[in-house]
Amino acid sequence: MSVPPQFPDRQHPDRQHSDPRRPDRRRKRNVARDLRVRDDDRAAARVETLAQQSWVDGAEPELPVRTTRPENVVFHLGPTNSGKTYESLVALAENRSGVYAAPLRQLAHEAYTRLSAQLPPGTVGLSTGEEEIDPDAPIVCCTVEKAPMRGDLLVLDESHWVADPDRGHHWARLVLTGDYREMHLISAAEAYLLLKPLVADAKKITVVNHKRLSRLDVLKAPVRADGVRPQTLVVAFSRKAVYGVAAALDPYRPGKVGVLYGALPPATRRDVIDRFTRGETEVLVTTDVIGHGINVPATTVLFAETTKFDGVERRALRTWETAQIAGRAGRYGLTGHGAVGVLAGVTGMRADAGLLKAGAEVARGDAMSDLPKRRPRLRPELDDLGAFEPVDLPEALTRWMAWAREATKDQGAAMTADDVTSLIVRVHALLPLLRGPLGAAGDLWTVWRLINLPIDYNPPRRTRWLVLAKAALRHAAGLAVDPESVLEPMPAKGMVEDYEQAAAAARDAQTLLRSFPGVAGLTSEDAADVEDACADRITELLPEAIGLSSSGRCTSCGAGIAPWFSTCRDCSVGSAGRGPGRERTGHHTGDRHHDGHDRHPRQSRSGGGRAAASEGGRRGRGAAPTTRGRPGTGRSGRAR
Structure with missing residues (x-):
């Protein structure tokens, strides 16, 4: 019997264009791309035109200036x-x-x-x-x-x-x-x-x-979970990854492993750091929030991974980012000399030893880093714009940006104008609210303060900002405001992530109530009380959450997987392939290469994602640890 020729999937005649919609999809993508290019060209032309136009009648744009020279x-x-x-x-x-x-x-x-x-x-x-x-x-x-x-x-x-x-x-x-x-x-x-x-x-x-005051060495060999010593920071770059690593370390130091990441309320973060400082927590698994100058008595910093999702793409750390984190080891006056190295053996996570060596050289002051040489950027204050009404703001902001970039063009690397598109988007979100009974309350200063509230406008919290802004306008107009639309009560029960979300909502309410006191009869102290209560509950739940976390384990069979997946490939394929009444078939492949880092963060996963910089403040919000018992172990299943 003759064997049919083998073709790669893309060339097999029976598989070519197996989806009749594929050419149509490609055509639609090309059309969409062309439209985006044309829109970008039109936007650039508009900005250039605005830079040449006169300003709003009776007003002039201004760049901020200092009134007194520093001595x-x-x-x-x-x-x-x-x-x-x-x-x-x-x-x-x-x-x-x-x-x-x-x-x-x-x-x-x-x-x-x-x-x-x-x-x-x-x-x-x-x-x-x-x-x-x-x-x-x-x-x-x-x-x-x-x-x-x-x-x-x-x-x-x-x-x-x-x-x-x-x-x-x-x-x-x-x-x-x-x-x-x-x-x-x-x-x-x-x-x-x-x-x-x-x-x-x-x-x-x-x-x-200044020169570094303590020695910083690079460990020659990777450290496995059973070899992690007290006074160690272990670094991962998403909430899910932090819990996955902590769950892998907890069996070797039960009750002595802590977690630190951006979604924790400030009071909880301080408590976590204090516990580590006092020695009650021996190993602290943390995101790069630890890298911004926070002082802790750590002798060793281990990297479980050296890639992170920065809000746009998953990329390798830069050497200056690595140095900021590695430099937490061996703090002068707190410990002796420090060491930096790789944590090995956590499924789906890998660290680049060469990058850590380069980062350690920068942290010691032996080499220069790759800190981005971005020109400092300015944003306008309301007085810089010359706008008279809220409806003027989008045009005024666009013109200021174009004018300021033109005005600073000859100032070398000193500065340039920041992109104010995010403010314009917020103005457009508010303007429809001002056409009704709220219009009288939406004066220029009120709208300006609302669009500059430091409340995250990225999904899924975008709706939250708009709800709070509407509440402030209703209060200013003398209309009733539901208190729970501004400040939700603390959940009666839930998991760590439930209380993190409630604490974040309470912080947003505090931000609003400090600028607009009395909305819905509330004060910023009321919101602070809710946040503190959530923080206390999180502090109580964290040790159990680490021990019971399913991060890094398939929720169906317990096999080791990368922390940002919920099930291994075999369980995913098995559940998708069996219909009603059919038993799951298939087995674990034993494949140990669960490298989710090479995949786009929008692929189907259980969580993970955006790790930050700042506090003010783009961080991961993976799914919370479950409250189920620890899953059993099994052979590794490949993550989908």
Whole structure:
């Protein structure tokens, strides 16, 4: 019997165009692509035209300017763990007046705690998006978004965030236009050329170069789960991955493994870090939230993976990102020397040892990093726009962006205008609400404050911002507002993720109520109480959630899989292939290559996704750990 010729799937004559809709789909994709290109061309032409047009009648666009030249700007440059922040805080304490600003609430809280222990009561205050303690004190520790635009002495930590595409404009405006007698800018050395043009008007510029204060070694061999020692940070880049790694480590240190990631409420994060600092938690599995200057007594940092989804694509870490995380090991004054290495043996996760070696060199100060050389970007304040009515805002924002980019074109690498499309989108979402009875309440200043509320506008929370904005407008118009539309009560029962979502909603309510107090008869303290209650419940549930987590295990058979999948390939294929009344067939292949990193994050998975940078703040929201018992183990099934 003759054997028919074998063809690759794409060339087999019986398989060519097996789907009659394929040519039509391809044609539709091409048409859609051409439409997008034409739309982009039209948008670019419109921006160019607007840049040449006159402004709104009676108004002129403006770029922010400083009214008082700083007398002295001190650059503290160096790698991680080199004493940059310590020396700046000493100067702030000696001055007894000024501002410490940082990208994370945790850093602001650390500085507040340190300075409060040194100075008399009432000297130091705290101001973040979620917490206010003596905000009018002579010294205020705050997040950058809350920093006042004038004062005596400014200490700006992690100043290289000026290059961040999402929050960098806050750093740029503060450095470029802040009226301070003296500034201390703390940064990696690579950001110096980005920051210096912003303070070119200073009467004096001083550069202090710092060297790392402790040794940082690279482990020669990977470490497996049973070899992880106390005082170790293990790094993964999504919520699902964190729970998957923690579940793999828990059997070897039961009850001594903690988790830290962006979706946890701030109070829970502080509690997690405090437990690790006290030694109650021996191993802490964390996302890159740990890499932004947070000080913990860690002797070792192990990477379970070195790729992350950044909101656009899954990519390898950059060396400067790796260095920021690796530099948490061996903190001066907390531990001895540090070490960085690879955690091996977690299904579906791999770390690049070469990248870790390069990151360690940067963290030691032995090499320069690949910190993106993005020009600092400015966003306008309302006074910069010259708009008169809310309906003017989309046009005014578009024209300001075009005009500002043209105006800054000759300023070299100093700065450029930020993309304000996200603000325009929010304005368009609000304008339909202003055509009815809410129109009288929607004055220009109110609309401007609403579109700038630091509430996530990415799905699925986009609806949340619009609901809160509508509630504020109804309150301003004297109309009734359902309190639960603003502040939902804490769930009576649920899993960790349920309380995380409730805490996030309560934080959004706090943000609204600080700017628009009294909406629905509520205060920001009411929302803070709900968030605190959720945080307490999460703190209670976390140890059990780690032990019972199904992340990294097939929920059907218990086989090891990558943490962002819920079932292995065999179980997925078996359940899809059997009809009613049919038994599942098939077996585990024993294939150990569950590398979900090479797949697009939109493929069918159980969770995972966006890991951050910032706190302000694009992070993963994978499914919560289940409350079922620990699944049994089995041979590895390949994830679909």
